[in-house]
Structure formats: C-alpha cells, structure tokens
Amino acid sequence: MFYTDETAADAMEAAHERAREVDADADAMDRHADELHAHEARGFCSHFGTVGYLPTPVYAEQVGLKPGEHRCTGGCRTVFPSEAAWIKASTDPFAQPVKKVTKPGSTPLPAAQ
Numbered sequence: 541m542f543y544t545d546e547t548a549a550d551a552m553e554a555a556h557e558r559a560r561e562v563d564a565d566a567d568a569m570d571r572h573a574d575e576l577h578a579h580e581a582r583g584f585c586s587h588f589g590t591v592g593y594l595p596t597p598v599y600a601e602q603v604g605l606k607p608g609e610h611r612c613t614g615g616c617r618t619v620f621p622s623e624a625a626w627i628k629a630s631t632d633p634f635a636q637p638v639k640k641v642t643k644p645g646s647t648p649l650p651a652a653q
C-alpha cells in the first residue's frame with residue numbers, strides 16, 4: 541500500500557522488506573520439505589494422511605477403528621487414539637520415527653448394496 545505522504549523510497553523499502561520476509565518463509569518451507577523427503581527416503585512415515593472412524597467404514601483402513609481413532613494412510617498404518625494425537629505426530633514425525641509398512645493411500649470398500 542502506498543500513502544500520499546510516503547516517499548517512493550518508503551514504499552520501495554516496505555516492498556523490499558515484504559519480499560525478504562517471503563523469501564525467508566519460502567526458504568524455511570523448502571528446508572522442512574527437504575527434511576520430510578529425506579525422512580521418507582530413509583523408510584520412515586511422515587503421517588501426512590489419515591482416515592477416521594466411521595460407523596460404516598468406506599475405506600478398508602477404517603475397519604476395526606473405535607470412535608475417535610484415526611489410522612495413518614501415509615504408509616505406517618499407525619492407529620492414533622485421537623485426531624489431536626495424529627496432528628501432533630504429523631507435525632513432528634521425526635520425534636518418534638515410525639517405519640513405513642505399505643504404500644501410502646487408502647482402499648475404498650465396495651459400496652453397500
């Protein structure tokens with residue numbers, strides 16, 4: 541934004557400051573993505589996806605879950621006792637590394653007849 545009482549230099553400095561902040565944020569995201577890729581390349585799960593309990597499961601990975609539980613679909617099939625537990629694990633998958641046991645994804649069940 542440019543106000544009439546600002547000089548062009550003020551506006552340019554503000555624009556450059558915003559660009560530096562964006563660059564720093566992008567660099568931090570790139571570093572985090574590289575760390576996650578390396579973690580996965582070593583065979584560990586980053587818990588990027590999950591399915592939750594449903595009374596009538598629609599994915600094979602939901603079968604056997606109890607209300608509130610979530611099963612990781614990132615490749616480890618870990619059952620988390622709550623969504624909050626999954627969010628904590630996926631936010632920092634390096635804290636308690638879990639090996640992948642299968643390909644990532646979920647398997648739709650045949651629709652009920």
Ligand SMILES: [Zn+2]
Nearest residue numbers: 585587612616
């Ligand atoms: Zn996982």
